[in-house]
Amino acid sequence: MVDKPPVLALRSVSKSFGAVQALREVSLELYAGEAHALAGENGAGKSTLVKTLSGLYRPDAGRILLDGEPVEFHGTAGAQRAGVAVIYQEPTLFPDLSVTENIFMGRQPRTRLGRIDRPAMRARAVELFGRLGVPLDPDQPARGLSIADQQLVEIAKALSRSARVLIMDEPTAALSGNEVARLFRVVKALREQGCAVLFVSHRLEEIFELCRRVTTLRDGAFVASDLIADLTPDDLVRRMVGRELEALFPKLEAVPGEVALTVHRLTREGVFTDVSFEVRKGEIVALAGLVGAGRSEVARAIFGIDRWDAGRVEVAGRRLRQASPSAAMAAGLALVPEDRRQQGLVMDLSIERNIALAGLSAVRRGALISRAAERDRARDWALRLQLKFSRLSDAVGVLSGGNQQKVVLAKWLARKPSVIIVDEPTRGIDVGTKAEVHRLLSELAAEGIAVLMISSELPEVLGMADRVLVMHEGRLVAEIPRAEATEESVMAAATGRNAA
Amino acid sequence: MSGPETGLAAPDAGSAASPVPPAPRGDRLVSRVARVRELGIVAALGLLFGFTGVVNPAFLSFDSLRDILLNSSIVAMLAVGQTLVVVTRNVDLSVSSVVGLSAFGGALIMADNPGVPVPLVIAGCVLLGALCGAINGLLVGVAGVPALVATLGTLYTFRGIDYAWAGGRQVNAADMPGGFLSLGSASVLGLPLLALVALAVVLVVGWMLRNLPAGRELYAIGSSPEAAVLAGIRVRRRIIAAFVANGALAGLAGVMWAARFGTVDATVATGKELDVIAAVVVGGVAIFGGSGTVYGAALGAVLLASITSALAVLRVDALAQTAISGALIIAAIVLDRLLALRVAAALRRRRYRDAT
Numbered sequence: 001m002v003d004k005p006p007v008l009a010l011r012s013v014s015k016s017f018g019a020v021q022a023l024r025e026v027s028l029e030l031y032a033g034e035a036h037a038l039a040g041e042n043g044a045g046k047s048t049l050v051k052t053l054s055g056l057y058r059p060d061a062g063r064i065l066l067d068g069e070p071v072e073f074h075g076t077a078g079a080q081r082a083g084v085a086v087i088y089q090e091p092t093l094f095p096d097l098s099v100t101e102n103i104f105m106g107r108q109p110r111t112r113l114g115r116i117d118r119p120a121m122r123a124r125a126v127e128l129f130g131r132l133g134v135p136l137d138p139d140q141p142a143r144g145l146s147i148a149d150q151q152l153v154e155i156a157k158a159l160s161r162s163a164r165v166l167i168m169d170e171p172t173a174a175l176s177g178n179e180v181a182r183l184f185r186v187v188k189a190l191r192e193q194g195c196a197v198l199f200v201s202h203r204l205e206e207i208f209e210l211c212r213r214v215t216t217l218r219d220g221a222f223v224a225s226d227l228i229a230d231l232t233p234d235d236l237v238r239r240m241v242g243r244e245l246e247a248l249f250p251k252l253e254a255v256p257g258e259v260a261l262t263v264h265r266l267t268r269e270g271v272f273t274d275v276s277f278e279v280r281k282g283e284i285v286a287l288a289g290l291v292g293a294g295r296s297e298v299a300r301a302i303f304g305i306d307r308w309d310a311g312r313v314e315v316a317g318r319r320l321r322q323a324s325p326s327a328a329m330a331a332g333l334a335l336v337p338e339d340r341r342q343q344g345l346v347m348d349l350s351i352e353r354n355i356a357l358a359g360l361s362a363v364r365r366g367a368l369i370s371r372a373a374e375r376d377r378a379r380d381w382a383l384r385l386q387l388k389f390s391r392l393s394d395a396v397g398v399l400s401g402g403n404q405q406k407v408v409l410a411k412w413l414a415r416k417p418s419v420i421i422v423d424e425p426t427r428g429i430d431v432g433t434k435a436e437v438h439r440l441l442s443e444l445a446a447e448g449i450a451v452l453m454i455s456s457e458l459p460e461v462l463g464m465a466d467r468v469l470v471m472h473e474g475r476l477v478a479e480i481p482r483a484e485a486t487e488e489s490v491m492a493a494a495t496g497r498n499a500a
Numbered sequence: 501m502s503g504p505e506t507g508l509a510a511p512d513a514g515s516a517a518s519p520v521p522p523a524p525r526g527d528r529l530v531s532r533v534a535r536v537r538e539l540g541i542v543a544a545l546g547l548l549f550g551f552t553g554v555v556n557p558a559f560l561s562f563d564s565l566r567d568i569l570l571n572s573s574i575v576a577m578l579a580v581g582q583t584l585v586v587v588t589r590n591v592d593l594s595v596s597s598v599v600g601l602s603a604f605g606g607a608l609i610m611a612d613n614p615g616v617p618v619p620l621v622i623a624g625c626v627l628l629g630a631l632c633g634a635i636n637g638l639l640v641g642v643a644g645v646p647a648l649v650a651t652l653g654t655l656y657t658f659r660g661i662d663y664a665w666a667g668g669r670q671v672n673a674a675d676m677p678g679g680f681l682s683l684g685s686a687s688v689l690g691l692p693l694l695a696l697v698a699l700a701v702v703l704v705v706g707w708m709l710r711n712l713p714a715g716r717e718l719y720a721i722g723s724s725p726e727a728a729v730l731a732g733i734r735v736r737r738r739i740i741a742a743f744v745a746n747g748a749l750a751g752l753a754g755v756m757w758a759a760r761f762g763t764v765d766a767t768v769a770t771g772k773e774l775d776v777i778a779a780v781v782v783g784g785v786a787i788f789g790g791s792g793t794v795y796g797a798a799l800g801a802v803l804l805a806s807i808t809s810a811l812a813v814l815r816v817d818a819l820a821q822t823a824i825s826g827a828l829i830i831a832a833i834v835l836d837r838l839l840a841l842r843v844a845a846a847l848r849r850r851r852y853r854d855a856t
Binding site: 097 | 713717719729733790
């Protein structure tokens with residue numbers, strides 16, 4: 001197998017976006033009949049690499065080789081023609097169309113008259129699912145499918161296209177234990193049949209179970225490409241992290257005070273069930289779990305964005321009215337949302353206006369907003385959070401991701417909340433700013449603010465939290481004190497592999 | 501890896517013929533609602549005719565029904581074209597101006613050149629409409645102007661050209677060839693010719709949307725534009741084609757208008773775009789694209805025309821009729837939204853049940 005040239009290879013590929021170097025001299029070789037893991041922390045450049053292979057991005061430097069010949073993919077269609085199929089973490093299906101139509105869109109079988117041969121198309125869909133060993137209803141609209149089933153539709157699509165290279169971008173991130181096992185059976189079968197698989201994951205046991213080689217990236221740079229057989233899990237973690245965990249997460253000791261936030265048997269039908277926990281003053285509590293476990297949904301319900309069907313929320317002992325963000329804000333709650341571009345900021349407005357947005361009453365003079373008060377407030381917080389900017393009147397959109405996140409934080413901190421909920425506070429921001437955000441959260445806790453942190457990054461959870469709550473499929477399945485929280489204990493609970 | 505035919509053996513399935521499980525409850529609900537969308541309009545029509553017929557049996561007479569068909573056929577045809585655009589998550593507000601331009605242009609040419617063959621005029625009007633549609637399509641598909649804004653602009657532009665061309669002139673029935681005017685009043689087997697033309701358009705376009713790859717791609721684009729790009733669909737080309745087809749149908753509708761009403765000036769069909777969009781929405785076509793059929797849209801047009809006629813027969817104050825029509829449209833859409841919410845809740849519950 002090794003004497004044959006790789007099916008698909010990258011040679012010293014670099015890609016940058018503006019000033020951010022997302023990939024630096026990365027090389028990678030995918031062989032037929034092999035699963036190859038791509039490992040690295042969030043922000044290491046895995047997604048950029050996947051998008052480069054799928055033809056979405058064009059590399060600034062370096063070459064892509066297909067069967068040893070240099071190629072240039074012109075858009076995703078070009079990559080597809082070359083036999084490269086990508087299964088994204090969030091599948092890209094047409095919600096209104098049936099499973100069958102989703103598989104064959106753009107390439108429907110036709111009769112001689114040019115009309116779509118629906119019976120033939122449906123039969124081929126049934127056959128594909130038969131081969132995958134998963135009985136999916138081909139007539140069902142894609143809208144109702146779980147993420148796991150949607151991925152299988154994507155895989156069926158790739159099969160129907162005769163893909164030779166299957167790229168799976170964190171396919172297991174949102175799956176339950178059973179669903180992961182089912183996916184692995186499918187992938188192993190594809191591998192046996194000579195398909196080259198690129199498997200992106202940061203779950204070590206999955207990489208060791210499925211893959212023959214692993215390529216590690218760190219901060220956009222190529223670290224190493226090894227045979228799995230030559231590595232121990234510890235070696236791989238060292239390659240991924242490349243630094244000591246403790247140094248990155250300066251956790252200040254804080255003595256938990258009285259209870260600031262109580263969530264009691266909170267249920268939103270079909271989303272999360274019977275969630276109870278407390279957060280004390282001065283405490284950082286992490287809410288861990290897989291994507292789709294219902295963590296952000298709990299946060300949204302607490303903050304009054306979504307309704308809950310049963311249970312209650314108390315802030316400092318006082319019951320919170322449901323479905324009212326303004327009541328939540330008045331009670332001293334703040335929510336820094338997951339998606340800062342969509343939910344956290346008004347990208348076209350200036351830094352100062354964004355910071356003032358959540359506390360307009362504080363900068364009001366009579367019926368009007370005082371520009372001077374707005375500016376003073378913004379200047380204060382910009383200084384405190386060490387925001388890097390040229391002018392406060394610049395649009396937030398021009399800032400880097402990390403600095404945008406600081407603006408969102410400033411907006412909420414300016415209200416002096418007693419409880420702050422941060423959803424994925426460091427997603428997509430650089431390592432330096434990450435450490436600053438962590439320091440800030442730690443300081444806030446030390447000042448007596450209760451912090452509830454939702455995070456998918458295990459090192460962050462383990463480094464920052466006084467306690468770790470773990471959600472799995474809408475339920476709170478574990479509460480782990482700092483001393484006992486390890487990557488294994490949190491992951492086991494998050495994937496539902498032990499009923500803790 | 502091999503192709504689908506020579507294919508990969510199954511993971512753990514020796515049996516190629518894996519049984520398809522019966523659709524769970526949520527799916528049956530979904531398909532039922534999808535069908536109910538058209539059935540609901542038929543039911544509403546039934547109610548309307550039943551009630552009005554009881555109050556005033558003349559409403560159910562052949563002449564009255566024929567009038568309703570005739571009155572709805574032009575809007576129905578425009579609704580078919582509009583559906584093509586709306587399923588791609590776009591909208592065309594300029595149709596009424598295209599109808600006006602085509603009606604007046606066609607009439608003027610026939611009035612000024614008595615010998616010109618009628619089929620040539622019809623073809624010319626369709627072409628003129630297609631040209632207008634192409635302009636809309638280029639603005640939206642290539643220049644990336646939001647459809648709402650682009651077609652609002654062309655709504656005024658096309659109408660302005662119409663005004664300038666007409667210069668206050670009006671073409672009367674006497675100026676047009678009798679053969680042409682008879683198209684507007686002719687009947688085949690007792691059915692008005694115009695209604696048959698509209699019916700043919702509905703059936704042909706409906707068939708194309710369902711059975712041709714290009715038709716399915718329009719739905720795909722409206723359902724998820726990003727996924728459409730990833731699926732290798734030529735999104736721009738399809739969107740332009742949808743606008744061109746809609747323009748061509750508007751051009752044809754313009755000729756029909758001239759034939760039916762005989763008297764044509766530059767203000768023809770002003771404001772009709774809203775009737776058309778109302779018909780499309782009432783007909784169950786999702787305004788944000790991805791779902792709906794031309795059959796529903798055409799039925800929506802018939803329903804709206806029937807409501808107007810029924811209100812007149814029921815002697816509802818003419819001034820109140822518009823408000824009542826509007827209220828009925830809102831009722832139809834609220835009903836639709838409630839159904840959609842119930843489906844979403846059912847799917848949410850089912851997914852949760854499956855996961856646990």
